Amino acid sequence: MTEIRNRSAYHEYQIEEKLDAGMVLVGTEVKSIREGKLSFADSFCLFFKSELWVRNLHIAEYRFGTTNNHLAVHDRKLLLNRRELRKLEAKLKDKGYTIVPLRVYFNEKGLVKMQIGLGKGKKLHDKRDSIRQRDTEREIKRYMK
Numbered sequence: 712m713t714e715i716r717n718r719s720a721y722h723e724y725q726i727e728e729k730l731d732a733g734m735v736l737v738g739t740e741v742k743s744i745r746e747g748k749l750s751f752a753d754s755f756c757l758f759f760k761s762e763l764w765v766r767n768l769h770i771a772e773y774r775f776g777t778t779n780n781h782l783a784v785h786d787r788k789l790l791l792n793r794r795e796l797r798k799l800e801a802k803l804k805d806k807g808y809t810i811v812p813l814r815v816y817f818n819e820k821g822l823v824k825m826q827i828g829l830g831k832g833k834k835l836h837d838k839r840d841s842i843r844q845r846d847t848e849r850e851i852k853r854y855m856k
Contacts, residue, residue, distance in 0.1 A: 723832065723838075730828075731825070740770050746773075802829055
């Protein structure tokens with residue numbers, strides 16, 4: 712597995728800005744991510760003491776892990792530049808914005824990275840519009856072939 716996507720984030724939020732952040736992980740978490748055992752269900756990012764953390768990210772326990780295995784769900788620290796952190800924290804103070812994890816992937820050096828997005832929650836009619844737009848684009852592609 713080279714990439715795991717959070718497909719529901721694009722349905723629930725209007726993503727305005729994307730950033731790539733490093734993650735602080737232990738060895739068994741990295742091995743479990745390589746197997747694709749990661750779930751974004753109900754995960755979100757928050758600031759605590761001017762640091763960005765991801766909460767409710769489920770990384771299954773490594774099946775060959777011994778007593779050194781990790782907890783499946785706990786807060787994990789995200790690594791960004793101080794300038795990027797200040798910029799995100801200022802945008803979060805605006806009403807309706809949240810930071811959502813979009814995908815987890817391995818970069819060319821083999822490090823685990825998380826793409827996060829600054830998004831605003833969609834209303835029900837916005838979700839219907841995006842579904843309708845996606846369907847029409849699919850039909851146009853079908854006729855073009």
